[in-house]
Amino acid sequence: MRTVLCPGSFDPVTNGHMDIIRRAAAQFERVIVLVAINATKPGLFAPEERVKLLQRCLTDVPNAEVRSFAGLTALYAKQTGASAIVKGLRAMSDFDYEFQQALTNRQLNPAVETIFMSASGESMYLSSGMVKQVCSLGGDVSSFVPPEALPDVLARLRPQDKQ
Secondary structure (H helix, E strand, O other): EEEEEEOOOOOOOOOOHHHHHHHHHOOOOOOEEEOOOOOOOOOOOOOHHHHHHHHHHHOOOOEEEEEEEEOOHHHHHHHHHHOOEEEEEHEEEEHHHHHOOOOOOHOOOOOOOEEEEEOOOOOOOHHHHHHHHHOOOOOOOOOOOOOOOOOHHHHHHOOHHOO
């Protein structure tokens, strides 16, 4: 079975993330959506909350599973037998960073390839940081995040609204 990883912070998950995950799931037999844990960078949602949010968002994608990991993605790929890491690209600035990561991952695990998927036009500008900023300032983010995640995002960023 061909397994790939879709790693990210997913804090919070956006429609752009979902687009890349769904497209990867259409191409590969097994997709592990890997919530990256960075102990030096506390997020809006705890890693366990991000895993649960993604699981709710992916109930209709039977070949996707969600896990979290605090180590190196290239080593996790080796542990799980993943043959590739799928990353979404929005702009050239994404490519610069992701290309460095791909080269590092290849050095750490020569058996894993990095596959880049370009973001769709609808989500090219989206980032978790943008969602957090717009939402915390009272903007409508319902077209930026999956409907399964929207109540959690609103509750965390605008608790005064009592959604």
